[in-house]
Amino acid sequence: MHFREKHTVAEYSELLFKAPKTISNTFKKLCEKTPLQVIQERIVLEARRMLYYTDKDVSEIGYELGFQDIQSFSRFFKNQEGLSPTDFREKK
Numbered sequence: 001m002h003f004r005e006k007h008t009v010a011e012y013s014e015l016l017f018k019a020p021k022t023i024s025n026t027f028k029k030l031c032e033k034t035p036l037q038v039i040q041e042r043i044v045l046e047a048r049r050m051l052y053y054t055d056k057d058v059s060e061i062g063y064e065l066g067f068q069d070i071q072s073f074s075r076f077f078k079n080q081e082g083l084s085p086t087d088f089r090e091k092k
Contacts, residue, residue, distance in 0.1 A: 003042045004066050009035045044080045047073075051089045058085045 006012060012035065013020040020035075027035050043065055050061045062073025062085075077085045 003039065003046065004064060007039060007043065007066055009039070012039070040076075040080060044077065047077055047085065048081070048088065051085055052092050058089075061085070 002012070002015065006015075009020045009023055013023050016023065023035050027033065027038070033041075047061060047065060050056060050064070051058070054061075056064075058074070059070040062070050065073065067073035067076065074084055074086075077083075077088070081088060083091070
C-alpha cells in the first residue's frame with residue numbers, strides 16, 4: 001500500500017510500531033527473503049507494470065514510485081532487472 005512513498009524497512013517499522021530488527025527477525029523465521037527484498041520486489045513489479053502498460057516517461061514513473069530523480073530510479077531498476085527501464089520497455 002505504501003510502496004510508492006516508503007522504500008526502507010525503518011519506514012515500515014514505524015507504521016507497524018515495531019523495531020526494524022524485530023521485523024527482520026520475523027521475516028527470517030517466516031521466509032527466505034529480507035524485508036528490504038520484499039519492498040524492492042514490489043517497487044520493481046509496479047515499475048515493470050507501468051513500463052509495459054503505460055506510455056508515461058521513465059522519469060514520470062520513477063517520480064510516481066518515490067524516486068527523486070531519473071538516475072536513482074534507473075540505477076535501482078537496472079540493479080534489480082539487469083536492464084535499464086528504457087531497454088526493458090523496448091523489449092516488450
